Amino acid sequence: MKRIICKTIIAMRTLPGGLAALLFGQAKGLARFVIALAVLLCFSACSFNSQFLKPAKFPANTTSARLAKAGGDSIIVFFSPANHQPVFTKNGTDILNLPFTIESVVFKSANGNLLNERCTKTREAIFKHRLPQEIRTQ
Numbered sequence: 001m002k003r004i005i006c007k008t009i010i011a012m013r014t015l016p017g018g019l020a021a022l023l024f025g026q027a028k029g030l031a032r033f034v035i036a037l038a039v040l041l042c043f044s045a046c047s048f049n050s051q052f053l054k055p056a057k058f059p060a061n062t063t064s065a066r067l068a069k070a071g072g073d074s075i076i077v078f079f080s081p082a083n084h085q086p087v088f089t090k091n092g093t094d095i096l097n098l099p100f101t102i103e104s105v106v107f108k109s110a111n112g113n114l115l116n117e118r119c120t121k122t123r124e125a126i127f128k129h130r131l132p133q134e135i136r137t138q
Contacts, residue, residue: 060114064092080104084114 058065058079067075067088076092079085085104088096105117 062079063081064076064078067077074091075096076089078087078089080087083104083106086102088098090096106114107117109115
């Protein structure tokens with residue numbers, strides 16, 4: 001008498017276990033890796049949002065803010081009243097020499113609020129089914 005074992009029916013007693021048995025039992029090598037990666041991405045998709053910068057909101061009348069306190073040293077940012085241009089200082093007195101600069105450009109919106117504007121003008125390419133030498137920018 002020949003004995004037949006049916007792994008699929010035994011493993012399908014529960015739906016999640018049955019799906020895992022079908023997916024991983026049939027898949028080999030790279031396919032198994034792709035399935036595992038897809039499952040990992042599906043379950044961790046919501047946690048990616050916490051890795052992006054969430055800027056702090058300062059009230060419009062803020063003139064200074066303390067950013068970091070390490071030991072006795074503090075980094076204090078002073079904002080100019082006109083356009084909120086930041087100036088970084090150490091302990092509120094010595095200006096820090098940072099390897100970057102922040103330029104604050106603001107404009108008034110239709111309802112009178114001051115909004116930040118990007119400094120560089122962008123260029124858009126207009127493609128209308130033309131040859132590469134006929135493409136123009138605006």
